[in-house]
Amino acid sequence: MGLLVGKRVFSIVALCMMVGLLLLPVVVALPSLAIGEETHAGDAAKKDGDKVEKGRDVYYKTEGIVSGAPAPKTTDGVKDYPRYNFESRVLLWFANQQHLYYGSFVLAVPIFCMIIEFMGVVTKDKALAKRYDQLAYDFIKISLTAYSLTAILGGILIFTFLTLYPAFFSYLSGIFRPVMHIYALMFVAESGTLYIYYYGWDKMKEGFLKWIHLSMSVVLNVIGTLLMFLANSWIGFMMSPAGVDEQGRYLGNIWHVIHTALWNPLNLHRILGNMAFGGGVVAAYAAYKFLASKTDEDRAHYDWMGYIAMALGVAFLIPLPFAGYWLMREVYAYRQQMGITLMGGLLAWLFIIQATMIGILFLSTNYYLWQAMGRMRGAEKYQRYIKYLVFLLACGYMVFITPHTMVMTPAELKAMGGQQHPVLGNYGVMSAKNGGINVIITTTVLSFVWYMRGNKVSTVSWAKFGNIFMGVFFGCAYFNIIFLAVYGYYIPANVRVGLSVPQVATTLSCLFFMFALNSFMMKGAKQMGPIEWGKISARSQYALIMLATAFTWMMGLMGYIRSSVRLFWHVNEIMRDNSPWAYTHTVGFAANMISANVLFFWITILFVFWLGSLTAKKVPVESKAGIPGSVPQPAPSH
Amino acid sequence: MKALMSLGALIGVAGLLLLGGMFFDIVPSTTVRLVEGYMPIQLLLEVACYVIGFTGLSYMMNAMGMALPRFWQGIGFWVFLMVYLKYRVYPPIPFSVRAMYGTVGLVTVFMWISANEEDWTKFKQPILNVLDAQTGGKRLLRYLYLVLLPILIGGFSFNAMMPKSEEPIELRTVHPAPPASTKVHGKTYTLQTSQNPYRVNPEGKYDQEFSNANIVEQGMGRLMKPNANPWDDKNQGYLKYVREGGEIFFQNCHFCHGDNLNGRGLHAFAFNPIPANFTDPGTIAQLQETFIFWRVSKGGIGLPNEGFPWASVMPPWEQHLTVDEIWKVVLFEYWHTGYYPRTWD
Numbered sequence: 001m002g003l004l005v006g007k008r009v010f011s012i013v014a015l016c017m018m019v020g021l022l023l024l025p026v027v028v029a030l031p032s033l034a035i036g037e038e039t040h041a042g043d044a045a046k047k048d049g050d051k052v053e054k055g056r057d058v059y060y061k062t063e064g065i066v067s068g069a070p071a072p073k074t075t076d077g078v079k080d081y082p083r084y085n086f087e088s089r090v091l092l093w094f095a096n097q098q099h100l101y102y103g104s105f106v107l108a109v110p111i112f113c114m115i116i117e118f119m120g121v122v123t124k125d126k127a128l129a130k131r132y133d134q135l136a137y138d139f140i141k142i143s144l145t146a147y148s149l150t151a152i153l154g155g156i157l158i159f160t161f162l163t164l165y166p167a168f169f170s171y172l173s174g175i176f177r178p179v180m181h182i183y184a185l186m187f188v189a190e191s192g193t194l195y196i197y198y199y200g201w202d203k204m205k206e207g208f209l210k211w212i213h214l215s216m217s218v219v220l221n222v223i224g225t226l227l228m229f230l231a232n233s234w235i236g237f238m239m240s241p242a243g244v245d246e247q248g249r250y251l252g253n254i255w256h257v258i259h260t261a262l263w264n265p266l267n268l269h270r271i272l273g274n275m276a277f278g279g280g281v282v283a284a285y286a287a288y289k290f291l292a293s294k295t296d297e298d299r300a301h302y303d304w305m306g307y308i309a310m311a312l313g314v315a316f317l318i319p320l321p322f323a324g325y326w327l328m329r330e331v332y333a334y335r336q337q338m339g340i341t342l343m344g345g346l347l348a349w350l351f352i353i354q355a356t357m358i359g360i361l362f363l364s365t366n367y368y369l370w371q372a373m374g375r376m377r378g379a380e381k382y383q384r385y386i387k388y389l390v391f392l393l394a395c396g397y398m399v400f401i402t403p404h405t406m407v408m409t410p411a412e413l414k415a416m417g418g419q420q421h422p423v424l425g426n427y428g429v430m431s432a433k434n435g436g437i438n439v440i441i442t443t444t445v446l447s448f449v450w451y452m453r454g455n456k457v458s459t460v461s462w463a464k465f466g467n468i469f470m471g472v473f474f475g476c477a478y479f480n481i482i483f484l485a486v487y488g489y490y491i492p493a494n495v496r497v498g499l500s501v502p503q504v505a506t507t508l509s510c511l512f513f514m515f516a517l518n519s520f521m522m523k524g525a526k527q528m529g530p531i532e533w534g535k536i537s538a539r540s541q542y543a544l545i546m547l548a549t550a551f552t553w554m555m556g557l558m559g560y561i562r563s564s565v566r567l568f569w570h571v572n573e574i575m576r577d578n579s580p581w582a583y584t585h586t587v588g589f590a591a592n593m594i595s596a597n598v599l600f601f602w603i604t605i606l607f608v609f610w611l612g613s614l615t616a617k618k619v620p621v622e623s624k625a626g627i628p629g630s631v632p633q634p635a636p637s638h
Numbered sequence: 639m640k641a642l643m644s645l646g647a648l649i650g651v652a653g654l655l656l657l658g659g660m661f662f663d664i665v666p667s668t669t670v671r672l673v674e675g676y677m678p679i680q681l682l683l684e685v686a687c688y689v690i691g692f693t694g695l696s697y698m699m700n701a702m703g704m705a706l707p708r709f710w711q712g713i714g715f716w717v718f719l720m721v722y723l724k725y726r727v728y729p730p731i732p733f734s735v736r737a738m739y740g741t742v743g744l745v746t747v748f749m750w751i752s753a754n755e756e757d758w759t760k761f762k763q764p765i766l767n768v769l770d771a772q773t774g775g776k777r778l779l780r781y782l783y784l785v786l787l788p789i790l791i792g793g794f795s796f797n798a799m800m801p802k803s804e805e806p807i808e809l810r811t812v813h814p815a816p817p818a819s820t821k822v823h824g825k826t827y828t829l830q831t832s833q834n835p836y837r838v839n840p841e842g843k844y845d846q847e848f849s850n851a852n853i854v855e856q857g858m859g860r861l862m863k864p865n866a867n868p869w870d871d872k873n874q875g876y877l878k879y880v881r882e883g884g885e886i887f888f889q890n891c892h893f894c895h896g897d898n899l900n901g902r903g904l905h906a907f908a909f910n911p912i913p914a915n916f917t918d919p920g921t922i923a924q925l926q927e928t929f930i931f932w933r934v935s936k937g938g939i940g941l942p943n944e945g946f947p948w949a950s951v952m953p954p955w956e957q958h959l960t961v962d963e964i965w966k967v968v969l970f971e972y973w974h975t976g977y978y979p980r981t982w983d
Contacts, residue, residue: 335818335830336816336829336830336926337815337816337817337818337829337830338815340813340814340815340816341815341944344813344815344924345811345813345814345815345944346811346814346815348811349809359742363745363746363749366749367749367753370749370753370754371753373754374754374755380754383753383756383757386750386753386754387689387693387750387753388689390746390749390753391686391689391746393746393749394743394746395682395685395686397746398738398739399682401738401742402735402738403735404812404920405809405810405812406732406734406735407732407734407735407807407809408732408734408807409733409804409806409807410805410910411804411805412730412732412733413732413910413911414910415729415730416729416730416732417729417902418911418912418914418915418918419810419812419911419914420915420918420920420921421729421731421732421735422674422677422729422918423677423681423727424678424727424731424735425919425920426678426919426920427678428920429919429920429924432678482679489919491978492846492850492978492979492980492981493923493924493978493979493980493981537755537758539752539758584944587809
């Protein structure tokens, strides 16, 4: 009893410490935020003999007291751009990308842990609850090793900035001075919380203490998310600066500097992207372990792990294109020029590659689900319809990747009689592409619904009506999406942009409403047979590896696109890049560079996995006892 | 079910015969035309019909005990797709796009034939049979593959490496990002915010809704709206400016861009690439009016760096027309094509 009370006190103290750590940066920052403006203004006033200089915010158009130096006008030379005998931008690109990969991973995995741990806490089946708990623990263990690497890569990134781009880094850190130390303190808070969360796992595994432990994961994720928001504010500032005047002088309002035009869409896009990426990496880990497994028991465990990770990743992948759409819309609203460079001009071909990667993600997901139906008895009834789903996916995909401006030889151009193909050129514009991607996502939802009901037969009295209703609902959804895609050609562009809302609403209705209805129909359903975990084809595991690789490649690509849209600006329209590398790379070079980054990441993450396996925790005997076959299928809950 | 599949089989046979007939000129190649304005969706519907047809055919052949092995079904469908894209769609699709579609087709055929173990086993069986070579015929086939495959790969490699005399492919940026502002006849125009001064309502105020209501109808025929004929002398304001723009267009632009604004003017085919087709939904319909104003004013010579290889011979019209004339021409182009200029509200 005394021991239990002691543990409880320890847990509450630990949780309070975490909250304290979370609030620490804010408390430290408050005085500087409060007095920052006055101090700077005061300093400026003293220097100018009580004459206060005011400037106009380039974005918010508000007036503010000039509190910082103008953006440096750099020149090509060793003073502003010291260099090795190599392209500095490539070095920075590499350091940045690796840091981002690991940063995304360590931010995403704790969110998974939180979700999985929560599922374990609320699950009534004790064996399953233990397996969820073990899975969450396995995840955080991997994350812990990756966390150290993230910090090391962060250090390398800062040194790269300092040694190769000192003028730019000095300017940027000057602008963000009021929050630079908050960022550093957030790191301290994140590390402290993570270690308490990890090492407190065994001590807080039962009852009330488990809830405290779960609360810690919430705190951990709040800190992680805030950290990411702060980091996003820098890239947001570089793309769409605010809080400074035309010369780049800080005007004393740090919130304006952080809350730029693109900050919020970037935040949302990155949260979803990180989650999808994290899910992909863990699924690939599970797939690798599955393929290397020697026993049925291990295969069953890693099959299940891969499924959970994939389902979580895809849950965040589905809304990702919509978040991307919002980001692009904001980019166009901020600068038309930037939007056209991205989607219709210089970088348009990279967007075709991006569309190809998005298609691969969804195709891999669907393929995995169809393979997964193979381990269920009773799912055979859906197999013969898969070819129609393949057809829908193929049509949606082909429309989605059709380029507006085609690559062709002059002879082909002449034969075609113009730059735009009269048939396929229509697939190259946004209206058709919105239709294409929504068809793909709706088909993925349909595959999920089939998977969820694979080995079950509904026993509710209204089962027949429910099935017909679902069929009609999906039919109407496809019709609506395609009709709006065609209708988009006959209306003004600004109205057409708005059509994406009903299209997205249709897709999301399928997602939420059909999932909910299906869950109701399958409550107490008759089971045709168990899910035989581990009895899945090897092809499915390669699909998971493909999924993860495509995620990694796409992240690299999108990072490059987002960064290179600034063209020859360090900070858009404020600080010019005068280094010899202020040009846009060829598509081929960029693709090779992204591939190199992906390869390096996968080699190092394999090392991290190997390190994790060295300290492998013994899996409790009872948690493995139910495998394979006796575990209730987890699909309906996510 | 059987009736549905029979219908599907009928569609499949009829479709294949028709397609074959059109390819080999047994029936006129325009028997089933791709109708302008509906071609993109017609193409998808046609392919959907063939998929339904093949499903029906497969079902019927199976029922008659003449099932086509899954191996040949997969390969056959992919070959059909490639042939369809190569010969059915006109004008010809560039190789790069056909390669993309071909790859997607190959991947999706693989997804179909390996979606479950039974199908995958059926698909692999002929390959395994050849590799196992239990019969004399299979053994011969295996040796043939052993010789033919390296020759085939070698041939592809040789062809890829062999220097070509063709002009290299171009990755042209047709609509490069415009500058933030442009200076024409001494006045600076901000492209994000400038407006066409002639897009006005009867009160003389800028009104896009009013002008949108008076453009020609889209779709077949591009007919004028009732009481919206710019060539009616009684019409004033917006429609009068459209008429003036039209006069300028036919005096200066139609030689290249064509009297139907479709890029097929008198001199169009002297240029490579031919002039822009304004009736294509991918040109002016995608752009702000100020973008067109900038492109017309500055011409091909004024394209930015990313417009490489600057393949446009359009003269910088600011040297020949006034600012007002350029705005009126732009107004006419949108009126005539029935498109609305892009806006960001």
